[in-house]
Amino acid sequence: MTLRDRLTDGVYGLGWGTVKRLPEPVAVGLGRxxxxxxxxxxxxxVLRLESNLARVVPEAGPERLRELSRAGMRSYMRYWMESFRLPAWDAARIRADVEIEGEHHLRDGIASGRGVIVALPHLANWDLAGAWVTTYVGVPFTTVAERLKPETLYDRFVAYREGLGMEVLPHSGGAAFGTLARRLRSGGLICLVADRDLSASGVAVDFFGATARMPAGPALLAQQTGALLLPVTLWYDGTRMKGRIHPPVEVPAEGTRVAKTAAMTQELATAFASGIAAHPQDWHMLQRLWLDDLEPRGGDPVSGAAAAAAEREGAA
Known part of the structure; x- marks a missing residue:
């Protein structure tokens, strides 16, 4: 393990070990x-967040964008402070701090026994939403996590999310797809963060007037298993987090699998965009997303796996 890896792992370990013990006002102030x-x-x-927000709020001038990016960084750090403290929260605290509209879509889908796929963007605190599902709805679920470096950091994230009642599968070359399909066929629930995919399998969607790629997995799983596909958007409202479970995305009656997947993923993107436009400061997209943002100077657009590699280098 390199020195950088040890420092990264140590910082996150300090967060989970120390921040949850701080008095809440102190933790909130520290995060800000x-x-x-x-x-x-x-x-x-920060500059990438501001660039992304400029697409979401095209009428915003430089001053407004700076205000939004500052609020966005505060929202992002709130996510981390809450996540560090979440293992110490009891069910009553989680229930008091989360309010979800359209809850019946989720409960009805679970009761049907057909399996449910929840797809959501990087809005507010998706881990807190997951804890709400396991403690208040009372249903465990399966999710996927990208393998992080160092491996010890990935292990920390897996242990953290498993402690909240989630089954966590590694995202490695599509190997998780079969397990997710089996969970759905047995009537289970899976939750996937699905607003960014720079892999070769990503589906091109219109997103705030430009082309981005989003994962094909949610739509493919719904087609293959018959599971219900539910978009979810989240936002912060004062000290609470709120959310909306949108109506199901239906599988089109006609068309090829590719065409159906494209149509369903576009419907997800449209639902995500509605939530992001309403609460842009809570969208934690600090990476490149749109394809024309991946275009190198004086060259052709980067796409597929090359784009993902380029993005990883840029984030390093």
Whole structure:
């Protein structure tokens, strides 16, 4: 393990070990100070967030975009502070802090026994939403996590999410797809963060007037297993987190599998966009997303696996 890997693992370990013990006002204040420090530095992540927000709020001028990016960094750091403290929250605290509209879509889908796929973007705190499902709805679910480096950090994330009642599968070359399909065929619930996919299998969608790629997995799983596909959007409202479970995305009656997948993924993207447009400061997209943002200077657009590799290099 390199020195950088050890430092990264140590920082996250300190967060989970120490932040949850701080008095809540102290933790909230610490998160805001860290967010404001990062925002003032105007590093790559902040500039990318601002660039992404400019697409979401095209009428915003420079001053408004700076306000949004500052609020966005505070929201992002709130996610981390909550996540570090979430293992210490009891069911009553989670229930008090989360309010979800359209809950009947989820409960009816689970009761049907056909399996349910929840797809959501990087809005607010998706881990807190997962804890709400396991503690309040009372249903465990399966999700997928990208393998992180160092491996010890990935292990920390898996242990954290398993402690919240989630089954976590590694995202490695599509190997998780078969397990997810089996969980759905047995009437289970899976939850997938699905607003960004730079792999060769990503589906091109219109997103705020430009082309982005999103994962094909949710739509393919719904077609293959007959499971219900539910888009979900989240946002912060004061001290609480709120959310909306949107109506199901139906499998088109006609068309090839490719055409059906494209139509369903576009419907997901449209639902995601509605939530992001309403609460842009809570969209934690600090990476490149749109294809024309992946175009190198003086060259052809980067696509597929090459785009993913380029993005990883840029984030390093």
């Amino acid at each position: 100070r860290i967010a404001d420090f990062a925002w003032r530095r105007r590093g790559k992540s």
